[in-house]
Amino acid sequence: MPTKILTIGEILVEIVATTKGDGFLEAQPLTGPYPSGAPAIFIDQVGKLGAACAIISRVGDDDFGTLNLRRLVADGVDTNGIAIAPGESTGSAFVRYREDGSRRFVFNIAHSACGRLEKTQAAADLIHECSHLHLMGSALAAPGMRALALHALQHIKARGGSVSFDPNLRRELLGAPGLHEALQQTLTATDIFLPSGDELYLFTTAQNESDAIAELLARGIKEILLKRGEQGASHYSADGRLDAAPIAVREDDPTGAGDSFGGAYIALRLNGHDAASALRYANAAGARAVTRIGPMEGTSTLAELDALLIAHKNN
Ligand code: ATP
Ligand code: MG
DSSP, X not given: OOOOEEEEOOOEEEEEESSOSSOSSSOOOEEEEEEEOHHHHHHHHHHHTTOOEEEEXXXXXXXXXXXXXXXXXXXXXXXXXXXXXXXXXXXXXXXXXXXXXOEEEEXXXXXXXXXXXXXXXXXXXXXXXXXXXXXXXXXXXXXXXHXXXXXXXXXXXXXXXXXXXXXXXXXXXXXXXXXXXXXXXXXXXXXXXXXXXXXGGTTOOOSSHHHHHHHHHXXXXXXXXXXXXXXXXEEEETTEEXXXXXXXXXXXXXXXXXXXXXXXXXXXXXXXXXXXXXXXXXXXHHHHHXXXXXXXXXXXXXXXXXXXXXXXXXX
């Protein structure tokens, strides 16, 4: 089976407040729309690295959908699995940063076009064709996307394919009904797990990092990538621990760093790189992502990652 990476989930535009503060209870100056959606950012990064890849999603026949489709096509992503729903609206997210760097989101996902994802013929063909599935917790939170995501999970695993999983759980999504069971089902099928920070503890009662890692590896997960934001990242497997020191960059917009990190890691790891090399590039992809305003604006080509790594020789 030739390597082709599939993801399923939300496509959105992101609109960013240019002021810092708490939420959207007053009028704010805004910038955007930017192409977004965690699975979309992930797969855009995979495509930019030249790996074969596709996304199953759904957009409205509006400018927000067209903007996303054009970007994904330009960056090498197979968009045949993106249905265009006449008369419906493409998803959106408004984000505003607080002074301490934390974020407040207003989401329109579950009731947007992508919230009503269906198993089209194009989607079925991609599920049959792809060798690897990457799932994100955000896509498992909406019932429409969840059903198709879990169907693809079973199908691709049964055919001997592999699965990666980034919980990517925003506070605003945690209470979604049925989410917990879907996350457990996904983790059980996961080969490569990519939590950030405290997401490491979502599926364990362990009190510290090494116990949590040991428990997850014992469940059959082969690789764990722990994303540590401005502190870099670590890779754990049966062979032990590898660390990537953070690359010193100016953080202008952290949204999308984790998705870019994941896209780079999966694209390279599944196309011949060893874990150390894929981790080094993924760490660079995450660092480069935060230097650009707009979640998908900071995805990188291999030449851009090489240039960043050369400029920071110790990494
Ligand atoms: P998001 O869900 O917002 O896309 P995340 O929380 O999943 O992000 P982070 O841990 O914030 O993921 O970032 C992913 C990776 O990107 C980090 O592990 C690190 O390699 C890199 N990174 C992120 N922020 C910085 C930074 N300020 N400086 C250098 N590298 C960074
Ligand atoms: Mg994340």
